[in-house]
Amino acid sequence: MNEETSAPEESGHVLFWLTCAGLATALWAIFLFVPTEKTEGAVQRIMYFHIPSAWLAFFAFFIVFVSSILFLWKKDREWDIYAQSSAEIGVVFCSLVLITGPIWAKPIWGAWWVWDARLTSTLILWLIYVAYLMLRGHVESGSARARYAAVVGIAGFLDIPLIHFSVLWWRTFHPKPKIISAEGLGTGMDTTMLVTLLLSLGAFTLLYFLLLGQRIEIEKTKDEIDHLKKERLYSH
Amino acid sequence: MDHLGFLFAANVFVWGGILLYIFTLKKRQQALRKDLELLKASLNKDSES
Numbered sequence: 001m002n003e004e005t006s007a008p009e010e011s012g013h014v015l016f017w018l019t020c021a022g023l024a025t026a027l028w029a030i031f032l033f034v035p036t037e038k039t040e041g042a043v044q045r046i047m048y049f050h051i052p053s054a055w056l057a058f059f060a061f062f063i064v065f066v067s068s069i070l071f072l073w074k075k076d077r078e079w080d081i082y083a084q085s086s087a088e089i090g091v092v093f094c095s096l097v098l099i100t101g102p103i104w105a106k107p108i109w110g111a112w113w114v115w116d117a118r119l120t121s122t123l124i125l126w127l128i129y130v131a132y133l134m135l136r137g138h139v140e141s142g143s144a145r146a147r148y149a150a151v152v153g154i155a156g157f158l159d160i161p162l163i164h165f166s167v168l169w170w171r172t173f174h175p176k177p178k179i180i181s182a183e184g185l186g187t188g189m190d191t192t193m194l195v196t197l198l199l200s201l202g203a204f205t206l207l208y209f210l211l212l213g214q215r216i217e218i219e220k221t222k223d224e225i226d227h228l229k230k231e232r233l234y235s236h
Numbered sequence: 237m238d239h240l241g242f243l244f245a246a247n248v249f250v251w252g253g254i255l256l257y258i259f260t261l262k263k264r265q266q267a268l269r270k271d272l273e274l275l276k277a278s279l280n281k282d283s284e285s
Contacts, residue, residue: 036238043239046246053250092257096250103246107239207254214261221268228275235282 019210022203029196046104052204053096060090065157068150080146085215094126117166118174128156
């Protein structure tokens with residue numbers, strides 16, 4: 001048995017421990033470092049999970065967008081694997097956004113859900129990428145499936161600028177952007193709150209790369225199995 | 237005013253969701269590795285016979 005670890009395995013271990021440290025630091029900041037917000041009380045701490053989950057979902061869908069364009073251009077399966085893996089992670093975190101949002105909204109707005117532009121466009125984004133995953137699950141594997149999925153992956157991303165600007169273009173219940181706003185970077189927030197949010201955003205970004213690595217490995221193992229099955233079929 | 241129950245519920249969903257997803261990824265990878273090993277073993281057996 002070879003006890004030595006390969007370079008990707010070693011970088012995977014480093015990323016794992018960095019993510020654990022990042023998440024632990026973020027949790028410490030969320031529950032012990034940042035003071036309780038005056039008007040909303042402790043429930044406002046949901047923001048430190050809600051915004052990073054939204055960031056992670058948008059970033060994941062951005063990777064789907066870029067990988068899908070590169071797949072259509074280069075016709076390389078590797079880009080298709082990146083898009084598929086990232087889409088699944090995006091859907092998981094977009095689901096968390098759609099769950100934590102209503103939990104935060106109920107005590108503050110008095111309603112679990114309102115059909116305003118931000119909430120509705122986020123729900124549409126989630127539905128688009130769920131449809132993307134369903135398409136991949138129902139169409140026979142091959143380049144046609146990858147092509148159809150790439151088109152949906154690219155088109156779906158167009159909803160993200162709409163989500164971002166929805167609170168500026170229309171009157172909504174949802175608050176306006178707090179980190180990137182017209183007044184400048186992080187100007188609408190107390191420094192300790194901004195630091196805590198940035199720590200949480202950093203930790204969730206590390207978590208994204210960790211999950212992406214795991215998900216890509218699954219897809220590559222599936223490809224290897226398919227390849228060996230074909231080899232076996234032709235050898236008989 | 238603090239609505240601690242809502243904060244607790246949000247945490248349960250976030251961390252529970254993340255852990256559940258990591259768990260399913262691990263299970264899927266384990267099952268696929270097992271399939272791969274079986275397939276490799278059967279291919280080796282075929283080539284020997």
